[in-house]
Amino acid sequence: MVTTAPYGGWTSPIDARTVAAHDGRPAFAGVVGDEVWWTEPRPGEGGRRALVRLRPDGTEESVLPAPWNVRSRVLEYGGQPWAGAVTERGPLVVFSNFADQRLYAYAPDSDEAPRPLTPHSAVGDGLRWADPVLRPELGEVWCVLEEFTGDRPTDVRRVIAAVPLDGSAAEHRASVRELSDDRHRFVTGPRISPDGRRAAWLAWDHPRMPWEGTLAMVARITGEGGFADIRPLVGDLGPGEPHGGAAGESVAQIEWAADGSLLFVSDAGGWWQLRRIDPEATGDGSASGRALCPARQEEFGGPLWTVGQRWFLPLDNGTLAVIHGLGATSLGILDPVSGELVDAAGPWTEWAPSLAVHGSRVIGIAAGPHSSYEIVELDTCTGRARVLACRHTDVLDPAYYPRPLHRTFTGPDGRDIHAHICPPHNPDHRAPEGELPPFVLWAHGGPTGRAPLVLDLEIAYFTTRGIGVAEVNYGGSTGYGREYRERLRGQWGVVDVEDCAAVARALADEGTADRARLAIRGGSAGGWTAAASLAATDLYACGTISYPILDLTGWATGETHDFESRYLDSLIGPLDEVPDRYRERSPLHRADRITAPFLLLQGLDDVICPPSQCERFLAEVAGRGIPHAYLSFPGEGHGFRRAKTIVRAVEAELALYTHTFGIARDDVPALELRG
Structure with missing residues (x-):
């Protein structure tokens, strides 16, 4: 029997404990x-x-x-x-x-x-x-x-x-x-050539992030097991390197082929593309290697947030297992001679950059809109893919899963904005005639990253209750080429805010969302976007801000870890050149412009976005009459991992929306909002 009830007030079969149990x-x-x-x-x-x-x-x-x-x-x-x-x-x-x-x-x-x-x-x-x-x-x-x-x-x-x-x-x-010297600030682990005589690895330096410029380094392995003749082979051979070369080339991964050539993924042509190069090349920037699949304008790599990510691996027969795509990703087998690429069949639309090979078998981690991440094996001899482990099991009837739609919206200056739209969905409920649903805009972290189109029980937690979710892959997101990724260069806090707002307004204009009941949320860099959005516009009725960046100057002067300590040079601009921009865009210094209620969530052991940022922000908000709640969690770092924390955070977020949107619910603890 289908019950008529207001959006946000629907009865859901999924609770916060279920969300927490299946997190990660x-x-x-x-x-x-x-x-x-x-x-x-x-x-x-x-x-x-x-x-x-x-x-x-x-x-x-x-x-x-x-x-x-x-x-x-x-x-x-x-x-x-x-x-x-x-x-x-x-x-x-x-x-x-x-x-x-x-x-x-x-x-x-x-x-x-x-x-x-x-x-x-x-x-x-x-x-x-x-x-x-x-x-x-x-x-x-x-x-x-x-x-x-x-x-x-x-x-x-x-x-x-x-x-x-x-x-x-x-x-x-x-x-x-x-084995290596410390001439470069960052390095990845070594890849050893088939004959054991060479090693290769990636390296990069401040102020560049690895998706802005990296080097593929090679060395000869001596008889004593040391490295000799260390030199850059390909990549961002900038002014600090003896040969000069192409500035701004990001090499995301390297592997040795059986014939002793070096395989690598480079975005020199605007997309992370697979290439091959002779390791005896001079490294003068003129030999960029041969493209192995030049007909495809899509990504064969991604941002190197963690060392050891693998988007491709060679197989014994000379073909390559590759993860590739535009927005979504597929696992395919590439013939590097002909350029022919054949994808594995199956329900998976997102493959994590974590491949392994064993003979003719490829092992990967994949998910889809109706399944969580699973360990999948592809037998390249038969073309058959099957789930090996972590098999998705339906913890609720799939009829309750979100029905996501990938859509492309038009933003300022006519630019494309990619987003996944998950309207409210619950087969047991419908809304009263003429009522429009509340919607929450989700800003992903990174910001050099993206929201994948996969089953997420946290989204289902809201959509089954009658609250829509829009995941926005704003300008700066990965998966759509370097030009799309670099829209955020110098424009963080502008383009991301504008793109989320453009999607929210479009949903309201077309009658998909209730203009009076829009919210925004995000964690880490997404928390920045959520806070910056509340300070920049009155579009949102409320917001959820998790482990955020709130003070750019503090973050750029010792309040974060080494890896991202110069990230703002590209996202905002060098601090010594544009100090006013750091102050003008920081939510800390725009707290007087925030009028909407907000929920702030923070792990007390976070060294990436430390609690001190939240504490200064709350001091600026104090006494301004802005309803807000602050929940901090001992033992949690950057991102929440403990079941108890996840339950409290998810229920508190729902409580914020029910309070702000005027929704009657008695199945979540009340959230105490202070002015």
């Missing part, structure tokens, strides 16, 4: 012998990341019990936290443990406990490790070493290092061999 996704898939391994979230276990293995007989088991947390803090966003290999004693895995950031070695089929490989350091935030490559023939693991040299977030150096597997460096930093 599997990541960092790999192959150890004939087994598939990955990490997966455990919100109910304090938000730890478990390392899971799938045996050939289909048995799935957690490799390490709680509280082991397989997660690296390199760049704060982390990266590939584990590597495995088969030895005479069975599988051997090396992993980064989140609590102390030490590397550990563990043989899961033995009776031995994990043993530390790396030492503690009392300097700053110590030593961190990521993107490991096991070299059992050398008795070492090669990886990124992030070493703090002082107490400031920017007192840090990064190199590629070799850690002994025998544990001799567990108490002695001097036993760690440094």
Whole structure:
């Protein structure tokens, strides 16, 4: 029976505990012998990341019990936290443990406990490790070493290092061999050529972010296992490099082909495209490599937020497994000689940049509009794709899932704006004739990122209650080419705000949304956009702001981590050149313009967007008569991982909307708003 009830007042089969239990996704898939391994979230276990293995007989088991947390803090966003290999004693895995950031070695089929490989350091935030490559023939693991040299977030150096597997460096930093020098601020883990004679990795420097300019570095591996003749081969060979070259080229990934050539993804042509280059090329900027699929104007790579991401991998037969697309992504097999690309069939429309190969099999992590992220295997011999693990199970009748529509809107100056529109949907309810629904505009984080078109139970939480959601991939988002991505250059707080507002107004103009009941929300960079939107326009009735940036000057002068400490040079402009712009755009200094109620959510352990930003903002808001609530969460960092936190945050957000929109509900705790 279908019940008529006002939008926002519908009865939903999904509660906040269900949302929390299914938060997060599997990541960092790999192959150890004939087994598939990955990490997966455990919100109910304090938000730890478990390392899971799938045996050939289909048995799935957690490799390490709680509280082991397989997660690296390199760049704060982390990266590939584990590597495995088969030895005479069975599988051997090396992993980064989140609590102390030490590397550990563990043989899961033995009776031995994990043993530390790396030492503690009392300097700053110590030593961190990521993107490991096991070299059992050398008795070492090669990886990124992030070493703090002082107490400031920017007192840090990064190199590629070799850690002994025998544990001799567990108490002695001097036993760690440094393979690369620290001429570059940032490096990824090494990729070893098939003949073992060369290594390649990515490097970049402040003020550029990795999607603005990176270098592919190559070196000769000496007989003693060191690096020699280190030089840049391709990429952003800027003024600091001896050969000059193309400025602003982002190389997102590199891998060796079986013939000894280097495969890489570069956006020199405006799209992240696959290319091949001879490693003996001069590196003078004139040899950009041969494009392998030049007919496709779409992305074969993405922003390198974490080290170890993989959008492609070579297969034994010479073809390449590739993740590619325009907005949405597919997994395909590319013939690098003919340029022919054949996509895997299946319901998945989004593939995470986490590929592994084993013979003719490709392992990936994929989701779709009606399924959560799953571990998927593609057999390239048969063309058949199947779910191996983390199989999506319907926790509610799929009839209640959102019905997202990808739409392109027109923004200022006639520019395109991409968005996913999820109208209210609940088969048990309909709204009274003539009523328009409330809508919440979701601004994604990054801002160099995008909102994928996948099943999200948090969206379903709202749409099944009669509240629409619009995910806006505003100018600056990835997935639509470099030109679209660079719309935000110097315009953060302008273009993103305008694009979200343009989508909101269009939905109201066409009668899809109630103009009087529009809201905006976002986390991290999306929290910035939400706060900046409330200060820039009276379009929104309220907003939810999570772990945001609110004070640009503070964020640019020591209040964030090293990785993003110069991000604002491109998003806003260099601070010493445009200091007034930093003040004029910051919600902290525009608090007097905010009149709409808001909810502010913050993790107290956040070192990327620290609580001090919220505290100063709240001091500016105090006494202005703006209804607001502030919820802070001890033990949470940048983004919420614990089930209890997620439940409280989701229910508080709904409570804000029901209060502001005048919706009667008694199934969520009341939110105390202060003026």
